Structure formats: structure tokens, C-alpha cells
Amino acid sequence: MEHKSIALHPASCTSCMLCVRECPDWCISIDAHSEPDLEAPEYNNARRQSMKNVLDKFTINFGDCMWCGICVEVCPFDALFWSQTPITATEESNQLILDQTQLIKFLPGATRSDGTSAPQENHPPSGRRKK
Amino acid sequence: MREVTYDQWVSSHQELKSAGFVRFEYLTANHISQNHFEIFSRLALDDLSESLLVKTSITGEIDSIDSIYTAANFHERELTQMFGIQVIGGNSNELAFDADFEGFPLRKDFALTTRQETPWPGAVEPDEKARRRLALPPGVFETWSK
Numbered sequence: 001m002e003h004k005s006i007a008l009h010p011a012s013c014t015s016c017m018l019c020v021r022e023c024p025d026w027c028i029s030i031d032a033h034s035e036p037d038l039e040a041p042e043y044n045n046a047r048r049q050s051m052k053n054v055l056d057k058f059t060i061n062f063g064d065c066m067w068c069g070i071c072v073e074v075c076p077f078d079a080l081f082w083s084q085t086p087i088t089a090t091e092e093s094n095q096l097i098l099d100q101t102q103l104i105k106f107l108p109g110a111t112r113s114d115g116t117s118a119p120q121e122n123h124p125p126s127g128r129r130k131k
Numbered sequence: 132m133r134e135v136t137y138d139q140w141v142s143s144h145q146e147l148k149s150a151g152f153v154r155f156e157y158l159t160a161n162h163i164s165q166n167h168f169e170i171f172s173r174l175a176l177d178d179l180s181e182s183l184l185v186k187t188s189i190t191g192e193i194d195s196i197d198s199i200y201t202a203a204n205f206h207e208r209e210l211t212q213m214f215g216i217q218v219i220g221g222n223s224n225e226l227a228f229d230a231d232f233e234g235f236p237l238r239k240d241f242a243l244t245t246r247q248e249t250p251w252p253g254a255v256e257p258d259e260k261a262r263r264r265l266a267l268p269p270g271v272f273e274t275w276s277k
Contacts, residue, residue, distance in 0.1 A: 021253035021266060034258035053257040 003067055004086040007106035007118055008058055012079035012125040015053035019071035019080060027064035028071060031057035060103060062087045063096040072112060077125070081110035081118040132184040140187050144172070144196045147185070153177050158196075158206035160214050162238045166191040168216060172203070195221030213237040242275040 015032035032053050040050035072080045083106035090096055110118035119125075135143045152174035161169040168189050175182035187193075195218050197204040207218040208226035215235040234241050251268040 015257045017253060017255065017257070017266075020255070021269075023252075024270075026249065026252055026268075029252040030255060030257075032255075032257035034261070051258055051261070 001082065001111055001113075001115065002084045003069065003082045005062065005083045005106050006060055006065070006069075006072060006103070007081045007083035007085075007110040008060075008100055008103035009079050009081070009107060009119050009123070009125075010055055010058065010100045010104060011123070012077050012119070013055050013058060014077050014079075015055050016076065018074050018076065022070050022074045024068065024070065025064045025066055027061040029057075029059050029061075030055065055100070058100040058103065059097050061097045063093050069113065078112065078116075078119075081107070081112055083107070083110040083118075085109070132186055134186045137187055137189050137193070140170075140185075141194045141196055141199070143185060144174075144199050147174055147183065148199055151176050152183060154179070154182075155200035155202045156182065158203050158210070160210050160216060160237070162214060163188075164239075168214060170210075170216075172196070172206075174200075189216070192217040192219055194219050197221050240274075242272075246271050247275050 015030050017030060020028045020030050032055050034051045034053050037050040037052035040052070069082065072082055085106045085108075087096065087098075104121055107118050107120055112118070133143065133147075154175040154177060156173040156175055158170070158172040161171070163169060168191075170187050170189055170193055172185045173182055174185065193207075193210070193216055195203070195207055197207060198220075204222050205226060207221045208224060210216045211218055211221075211223065212225060212227045212232075213235060214237050246268070251271070253266055253268060256262045256266070
């Protein structure tokens, strides 16, 4: 297993902020909003509408990242993976800040530390989110 | 690893050098609290087949070993500037930065300016109503705020 970059499967991400808060380098940032969850089961005694977080923007600054993998380990929804695609050199340092549209391209061949392989771009949420 | 007391620091290096540990690899420190530090040096045999870590605990000052290992000179000057450890009998010229720099960057109480100035990305909460408690950045202490 090679650790060349970090891949994101945006459909699995619930914007729970765990990776952002655990990152020792503060290199991950999330923009998200919450909206009513129409797919949530209805409960008779519910007092308020079920809400879900919707991810607007997820960025990893690979200029700051030290490849510690804490974000991959801490993600409870199997949205982050170790990828085999290397980060290419850039002319400007801010081009190392990659957002979800670029991180999703790292998914082919990506795995978690336990060897489970990542879902691909068009796959549904990978794991524990829908259980 | 060989743990020695503060007053055996120089003599144990002398001893190890005559026992064949002629290569000096590095000397570094670990800030424990206030004026309390752990000092480590790594020595190796000439053919690198074996290496040894020598450790001691000090309060603020350490005797220089640069008369035994010349290479220790740079590392001791680094200890002086990065940790504020007084090296007795060593070369006291600045190494890492000018003498007018304030503070000791590798001490645990040194405030990191970027941590003070950068907004913490983890402060964002997608659903403000669901916020249970205020999330604070780990490792950034209140005493750092200006």
C-alpha cells in the first residue's frame, strides 16, 4: 500500500468536522450547510425536522499536509482514503490546495489503512453512513 | 540506551569514546517543564554496527562535551538558542538566529505566531443549532492569545 496522497469520496462525507479538528497541521477545511433531511425516517414523537449536513467545499492543503494519516484513521464514514496518485509539483503554493473535485480523482486504487479499497466516483456512500 | 546522571555526562562520553564509540551523531533535548530538560546524545561505533543513546536529566544547564566530540559544538549552540539551556564551557556564538530573537522556539511554552494568527478551520459548524459545545483548537493555549 502506498501513501502518495489522500482521496475523498464526497458522497460518503457527512461534514462531521472530525478530520478538520484532528488535523495537526490545520490543512483540511470544510464548507458545509445543513438542510432538512427528506429521506430520514419519520417518528411520531419527533419534535423537530431531521437535518443533514451538505458538503459544499472540502479542501486539503498539500503544502501543509505531513502525510500523518490521522484524517484517514479518524473518518467514521469511510470518506477519506490513502491514494496511490502522487501530488504533482505546482508553480504557486496555493495550487496545492485541492478541493473535492480534484480529491475525487485520487480514488482509483485508494485504500484505507486496513486494506479495504475505496468506492469509486459514481458509487453510493461507502459505509457506515447509510446503516 | 544508557541513562546517566548530570555529573556523569562528560565522563561517560569520555568513557564511551575510548570504548570505540567515536562517531557522534546528534545531541538534542526534550523540554519537560519549566527549567527541566532531558538531554539525549547518540553515539556510534566507527563501522556504524552499533549505536547508543545517552540520556540525562538536567535543570537549565549542561556541561559541554565539545572537547570530546567536536561535532557536538553545533548541537550545543542549537540547544542554547532553541531551548535556552546553558552549556557550560562551550562555544556560545549564535547559530540559528540573531541574539536579539526573543524566546526559545522548542520550549513547550513558546507561542506559535501562525497558530495565533490563523483562524482554526475546525471552528466551523455546519449546523449551528446542533452545536453542543464550543470546539477549541487542541494545542493552542489561552496564554498565547495577545
